[in-house]
Amino acid sequence: MLNAFSVHAQPSCPDSPLSPPGRPGRLLRLCLALGALTFVMYVLAPLAIALLPPLRDYDRVVRETGIMPGALYYSDVPQTVDGEFNNRDAIRFRVRAAEKSR
Amino acid sequence: MSQEQQDIVVDDGRARWSDLWKKEDYWAIWLGFVVILFGYIVFIAQGPASFRETVDKSNRIMAAESAKNEVFKSIEYLTAQDAKKKLRSRDSAAGKSVSWFLTRPGRWSSNPADSFFVSGDTVAAANEKAKPAAAEAKGKLEAALKEATAAQQAADGAGLKNAELNADAEAKIAAWRKAQGASSKAAGAASKKPVNLIPSLLSALAVGIVFFGIGICCMGENVVKFALGFVGVFVAAVLAFMMGAQSTMHTYGIGSEAWAIIIGMLVANTVGTPNFIKPALKTEFYIKTGLVCLGAEVLMDKIVAIGGPGIFVAWVVTPIVLVLTFIFGQKVLKMPSKTLNITISADMSVCGTSAAIATAAACRAKKEELTLALGLSLVFTAIMMVAMPAFIKAVGMPDVLGGAWIGGTVDSTGAVAAAGAFISDTAMYVAATIKMIQNVLIGVTAFGVALYWTTKVEPEEMGMTGRKVSIMEIWNRFPKFVIGFLTASFFCSLVSGGLGTDMSNALVGQGLVGGLTSPMRSWCFALAFTSIGLSTNFRELAVYFKGGKPVLLYVCGQTFNLILTLAMAYVMFYKVFPEVTAKI
Structure with missing residues (x-):
């Protein structure tokens, strides 16, 4: 081996x-x-x-x-938390609210 | 015996119960599990009960605001979201104590000593100097909030039907957010604290000797010699962290892993690696322990963070590029080393260095091959993180599309966020989220590569073509640490899924992972790459560059990746899921 x-x-x-x-x-x-x-x-x-x-x-x-450009993984990049919150909440609240109102 | 024969470990391949305490694959698993279990107790089981209340309150506000205002994100919506983001179990007293042991050298510009020690007088003078700017930023923030509130009220007053008022409110709210960031940064600059890393680094050294020493002792090696050598490896790893924190190197994205190799190779190829260090050059042991810790960060619930488009861009394109690049390397370029081929393919298509480490360990690549893959990734990431946002801006590509393109193609996660931020906040959010989803693919990649290698590649190399490989043979050859890596991922994904998105961020992301497994993994990788550097000869490395095939493989694979990712991002974000694009 x-x-x-x-x-x-x-x-x-x-x-x-x-x-x-x-x-x-x-x-x-x-x-x-x-x-x-x-x-x-x-x-x-x-x-x-x-x-x-x-x-x-x-x-x-x-x-x-x-931002740390040399960061190895997403957990080393605090901005990923901002991105995740922004996108998840947009789908969870804003896209759903738009679908409901239609 | 020839050198080639000496470089090959002959294993009779039979699994024994004693492997559980005698082999480093298992010790990597046990140590990794101890870290995760300890983190679970400190950060999750003892997590503050008040978090749930804040999360529920914030979500109620956000749902009500979204129902009321479909046009733009209101001030109340964003404030409620910020309240959720601020919840971090690593800010607890126990969490801070754990962080103290894992502290790494900080940022510096011209004097390396600033990375370890900043006196009270220096800090007081710097704080005093920064106070006027902080006060000014605070004033601007208050003014921006007033303007944003007035604009939002005007838009609300028109029933959100006046496009001009809506656009004005959106712009003023964006300006307020920017002022928030500037004020927070200025406040931070005016409230710095004195730094003295020496006690915490000495403590980390002691913990490291005990932590890895237990495994070394049980594997029947000399603990005293290991402890002495570990001091040398640790010092080099600390220097690597220090170099990675230098402001110019920081901009170029040359992190501690790259510096660990550079420092190690510098010593090994000039004055030579001191003999007392050699018993502690346990590259595989450190890397596998780091990978089991990394398993805690591979949270499967992250893949739905941006809905359908994210899954298609990160989880459909990436495996296609990975497999086709590997096939291209084998069939067209005729790469002599399959392990180098798959390591570069995973590095380029999945998520850079972290994927290269996991893949190289899963297929048992040589240390020179991993070093080469890392070097390629570093160079191309530095080029792409500057060139891609400049191109996207020049052609006027939409922010969401540009962000998704960067997220799916630039190797390193940090570079992705930086390149996205160069375009806009929206581009950065999309880029970072796509990359995060792609990061999660690392577990599947490591498992798939380990399985393919044990069932196909290794039997072929051993001349067993045409014979059916039994389950026991596969088990005997399978790299066991991959099981630990996947178990850690499965356990933490279950915990994270059970807690729900927001609580998971507070207790897992900003607790177990941010407070323990992530810094622990960084230390393990720094020790591993220092060991690689200290045992690598420049001349040996040059052999793998021969013919420029690795560069060609990277360039061709990345070109295909760029085309396919752009096409998929466009189709998904603008044709299949336009409602998601409109709201993020």
């Missing part, structure tokens, strides 16, 4: 004591990666928002509404 995640986990771990290059080289790689990440986060990503109008508008909406 093919096992999903864990079987590949242990053998594929880049093993610190054995894998080349040596400790200073690996620390340098970490510093470079962190530097690149910081550059993307503090310079590149905000710059794209500032320069691209659709992205800028989108950013404004996200900040105003407080």
Whole structure:
């Protein structure tokens, strides 16, 4: 039986004591990666928002509404509650009331 | 023994009673059930009795207002609805205590420390600065309410027969709602409290070690080594939450799951994963426990939230797209990995990351395949959540249609709500509701994929083609955590259905789920994705990109999804159920 995640986990771990290059080289790689990440986060990503109008508008909406675009499931998005109440109650009360009056 | 052979676990396949306390599939179920049962006692069994009274009163007002005014939603109707929405059993003292243990790092912009600690002096200064804006917003709200009340009275006075007065009242009520939102936000900014997450994070670490440690101990592994390693995984998961809360990353929709993989891979591929952490890299254990907790959020009564149109757009189109994309991947693109094919298909057609996790676990996909599916989803979601609302606005598509289109196609639920909000409140309501209905499909998808894999795919791979597979063989291979996932969903759906929509929202949605299973699931997934990152080599990941077939599969499947969803949404919302469209 093919096992999903864990079987590949242990053998594929880049093993610190054995894998080349040596400790200073690996620390340098970490510093470079962190530097690149910081550059993307503090310079590149905000710059794209500032320069691209659709992205800028989108950013404004996200900040105003407080929506979490990265939320995983509907239960992580409070706006879903608003949507559900709006739609359920519309069908439950307003559509039924309209049907009754006909 | 070759590396390939070492990577395959040979299981004799026979189920034993001892599996119940020796296998992680079962431990994921037991731990998930403990969480749900605890949540039931705290949030539902002890739920405030006054909730029912408020719900009944609100519903009476809303029914009377709907009978009186068929043209627009009156101020009284909306106020009564707000009263129902405010009911949350997680706001009880017990609920707040539970939330304290599950708190995750908060929002920050430039200083990461703000995510964990904000001093009393800083908060006091910020509150003082925000007070004038809050007072101004409050004044505007009062003025907007006065105007809305006057406009509504004028429309009522004309017997709701004057179209101009009706439109004016509707617009003024909408302006009052907007002022309500602005005032609430301004009030929130002026009443912030000091933050110190260190005690709660340390407590969460201790609870996590005990919680997962019980399973680890019963499965016969070394608890001390696990506990030491868990500290490392936990710290990386906390950093992932922190990064996901950064304001710019937040806008791009790069959440904690993606950051957990990035941080893990960064460590693993530069300085290397420290050996002491390795005993705690229990990806499957965390992910399956998280999925059983997620089962509590898969509430079947949600599928009727927007009536017939929602069911057709989310529950008819989605399975068609899922199955056809999988077939396209196998027959046309000739994807070498069926597990990667179905994981990307489910990710793209159902609900993004959460569907990818459930499907990958159900078909036993490799961790690199799940990582790849997540990466694709992240990139395309970021593009679609900006491009789709811009296109919808540019062509003048109706809000309901645009919302339904976004809800049925954009992967991540958060991105759906954000894209919908970009158009209008109505579009956001429809988009979020369609996505919520689609989210519920995750249970059926996981079960269907697990069943298909155990009855068709795995027997074929094992050279058993043409031989009848017995029920016991299917049972032996079936991923047991899926049963826990579905049982959790079935139990919580029964509770939710029994309570009725409004009480279910107060006690289940804003209690058991919002107060416990949802944050618990987030922690489990953050730990799982950190483990994936810490055990993934960049070079191994590149193999799965070969030929660009995963990207092609995603693009072709999503194109088909966009066409079919738009067609179905138009037919359902404008031809078959126009009365629903007119009233939402």
